[in-house]
Amino acid sequence: MNATLAEPQVISLGCRLNLAESERIRGILAGERDVVVVNSCAVTGEAVRQTRQAIRRARRAHPDARLLVTGCAAEIERAQIAAMPEVDGLVANSAKLDPRAWNTAPAARAETTLHTRAFVAVQNGCDHACTFCVIPQGRGPSRSLTIEQVLREVETHLAQNAAEVVLTGVDVTSWGTDLADRPLLGTLVLAILDRFPELRRLRMSSLDGVEIDPLLLELFASEPRLMPHLHLSLQHGHDLILKRMKRRHSRRDAVDLIANLRTRRRDLAVGADLIAGFPTESEEHHAANLSIVHELGIVHGHVFPYSPRPGTPAARMPQVAHGEIKRRAAELRTAVAASRNAWLAALVGKPLEILAESDGTGYSPEFARVQLPSSTPRGAIVTVTPGTVDKGLLQ
Template sequence: MTKNLTDPKIVTFGCRLNTYESEVMRQHAREAGLSDTIIFNTCAVTTEAERQARQSIRKARRTNPDAKIIVTGCAAQINPDLYADMAEVDHVMGNEEKLKRESFDLTPEARVAVNDIMEAKETAAHLVHGFEEHTRAFVQIQQGCNHRCTFCIIPFGRGNNRSVPIGAITEQVRTLVNNGVKEVVLTGVDITDYGLDLPGKPTLGQMTRRLLAQVPELKRLRLSSLDPVEIDDDTYRLFGEEPRIMPHLHISLQAGDDMVLKRMKRRHLRQDVVDMVVKARELRPDVVFGADIIAGFPTETDDMFENTYRLVEELGLTYLHVFPYSERPGTPAAKMPQVPGNLRKERAARLRDAGQSAENLFMQSRIGTTSQVLIEKNGFGRTEHYAPVQVEALEGDLSGQVVPAYIADIRDGKLLAYPLGTDAANVAREKLSSQ
């Protein structure tokens, strides 16, 4: 079946930074007058992410034979020839090119436009007015990474660390808030390195404090993935003082065994993660943590894996993003002795089960409490702690609004809640108190 396209369609894979950049591209494509166009913003973190992108590209061509197909993102930046050789693809853009308005004035001569990302020295500000497919807004504060973890290909897709000036970040957030956005997520590749390349070297915490002071109307702010040993004192202080920063931190953990962490060339060791969690809980006792973990990294023994598993349990990490190790050609880890694929999957499954158990316990603890829920769609939303919640008995479409709600139960893996002050909330409260 052929589908008729008019407005450019963006298909986004991977990280929150890609989500932000997809909105930039949407604006550029519209300004260029592109129609019947599908833009694939790819990810290169795992081989599976790349496989899914190629599969989606082929499917899009079958269902939209007359559409222009543009492929960009990290996978296209790292291996442009692979996508240029696909018969389904019309144009390939690099990660720097996709953010330039002129790149979308498509010409046959510029079918492949991918420059050396390592030559990029700054990150230009791009004013996004809203996010069409998301209630919360993602705002880029930096780009690239100066570090070379042995498993990671992303620096070759993103380049080195480049920070967005504080004034541009403030302008972006103020624009979003003026357009009705209630929650913003500060995102990048390595946000704890924010400011190292800027005059005066402002820290992540200093920038965030200034942002919140200059945009007092912003209701909620989240920080994306944090390197546990690189969090600056300003960020810790602000986290303890500022209630608008949500009590949910995501840790770039990767492993809980010191030898594995050293072979990964991570900047932290196991104790650094423990210290970070303890310090954050001292500042905000109700904080919950998420973490990225790689299962089955090369040379990981059973004992090494158990160290990671125990750390998850000991720290009570609530939201886990677990990935079986995926070889990335050209990385040092790909040349190390590999853990069998079936064992990687088994370890990943155990970690996911542990994460699900922790999340279930946390959600049980929320029953009988109240939360401020950011409604996303059809009554579904997220609490301050990022717990999924279904709010019943809402009057009208409150998507994008923050609703005070009473947590009454758990249903289908989500908290069940009712707006405070409603008859439904009062009945639920009375029912719980009588049990």
């Protein structure tokens, strides 16, 4: 006999926005029994494969549960996901935070947060048309929360003892473009910092560097509570490929941005999304992708082997051979790993303020992972001076 799930299980794939939304879904479904939700991703073909795999795994683990799927894969691959025998129903991406879509009444928020850091989705959707991307099809146009709505979300998380807040979205730097007075993202960040002096750490998720406004740039450079961790939606290091991707920045834009910030904030840690093997990518283009890892000092790298998505312009361009894509992705990951290892080694012997997780580790302001004493309570911020690095972990 299979045991009934006493509380809903929400499986989150993909981006930080999905993670934030999964927490909201879990709250909406609080009190429901024997329900499994897969909050899916469709950013690449591999992401869709992993979504299908997660659905099958969830059904094997909970054969009698009601299994519902939402998220981008459930929107973009709607017919295919709905046809899976494991799936009992789909919830539209645009409706997944509406309790009515789940046929349940709004649940009271939990008394304690489930994470040491709270993800606040300040924006959803995207108005851009990158040639490789299907996410606008799954998320729709850009929509922003108002400043007051964001402040209420942050206040709720602080009341639940969150030590760090992460602002997230599909295209975070487009926040405010759909609001009446078209405020810029820096205005929102400053409002949060001013309203909540007790907030110790504010972190930004992936940003489009060319759209960072002057106030946000100033806050990154000078505000100690805004974490020195800038993750760029970079995608590539060669201008021709960036043009064919229909990105809005050049390589020089990214280089100048990081150089400008590092003159004022030496501890800035840079992350970036990079795509390997984009259609028409030559060895010269790939070499530029590799070299920008070193030039920017990228230590948090998300490397994506290109996979064509039906209906996108890039899928109709001349494709790079699959084996070449895998090789180039591996070389990019090796370059990022070397940059990361050198960066971690440079942090040895330096006192770091670490936010403790539940697994005996924690993260520095720069998002370096650090081993902590087993007695460190979850959510505490403690000072640690690491003495060595072992397998990517400061100890």
